[in-house]
Amino acid sequence: GAVVSQHPSRVICKSGTSVKIECRSLDFQATTMFWYRQFPKQSLMLMATSNEGSKATYEQGVEKDKFLINHASLTLSTLTVTSAHPEDSSFYICSARGGGGRRGGLDTQYFGPGTRLTVL
Amino acid sequence: GESVGLHLPTLSVQEGDNSIINCAYSNSASDYFIWYKQESGKGPQFIIDIRSNMDKRQGQRVTVLLNKTVKHLSLQIAATQPGDSAVYFCAERTGNQFYFGTGTSLTVIP
Numbered sequence: 128g129a130v131v132s133q134h135p136s137r138v139i140c141k142s143g144t145s146v147k148i149e150c151r152s153l154d155f156q157a158t159t160m161f162w163y164r165q166f167p168k169q170s171l172m173l174m175a176t177s178n179e180g181s182k183a184t185y186e187q188g189v190e191k192d193k194f195l196i197n198h199a200s201l202t203l204s205t206l207t208v209t210s211a212h213p214e215d216s217s218f219y220i221c222s223a224r225g226g227g228g229r230r231g232g233l234d235t236q237y238f239g240p241g242t243r244l245t246v247l
Numbered sequence: 248g249e250s251v252g253l254h255l256p257t258l259s260v261q262e263g264d265n266s267i268i269n270c271a272y273s274n275s276a277s278d279y280f281i282w283y284k285q286e287s288g289k290g291p292q293f294i295i296d297i298r299s300n301m302d303k304r305q306g307q308r309v310t311v312l313l314n315k316t317v318k319h320l321s322l323q324i325a326a327t328q329p330g331d332s333a334v335y336f337c338a339e340r341t342g343n344q345f346y347f348g349t350g351t352s353l354t355v356i357p
Binding site: 129131133161169170171218220222234235236237238239240241243 | 279281283288289290291292293296336338340345347348349350
């Protein structure tokens with residue numbers, strides 16, 4: 128089926144540093160990628176939607192200057208958490224839309240494995 | 248936003264039994280639905296989908312049923328196995344947007 132990867136899978140950083148998370152669609156072209164945040168035992172919280180070649184659309188309450196999203200190609204989107212603080216510690220998950228007909232329709236969202244961010 | 252809710256937050260079943268996980272959605276204009284499985288510490292995994300012009304779709308050990316009259320979606324897992332233990336959540340597509348339910352935690356008892 129359609130595969131979405133994330134890198135790194137886990138990152139620990141000091142407060143004040145910036146962290147970049149990559150999301151790649153490995154076997155399909157994703158015109159739209161989504162970034163989510165998930166706290167333990169809670170549902171996904173959509174942070175932003177990014178379309179290739181255009182600026183990301185952020186959900187209400189998500190600081191665009193803090194969570195920088197770049198979607199430079201149809202297979203890669205990056206999320207940079209700038210000046211990270213302990214409250215930014217979370218599980219960040221990306222998803223990519225598209226994928227063809229092998230599993231799911233053309234408009235299915237496929238998720239990456241997630242990135243666990245811990246800010247000390 | 249739209250609400251996609253699950254009737255039961257937790258479900259425990261004996262290994263080998265069938266599991267049924269339910270989901271209610273609120274927007275009758277939703278035309279596409281997906282079930283995802285999320286294991287602890289991992290990203291959600293696509294299980295099965297169904298379009299609104301269908302009322303049943305079967306996969307390997309899983310069946311999704313869609314009742315548009317009462318806006319209800321269910322996931323049936325046959326012969327549940329320990330590896331099926333996870334959080335399951337549904338998603339609906341309305342227009343260009345996807346909305347996700349909060350999830351049901353399925354525990355399989357050996």
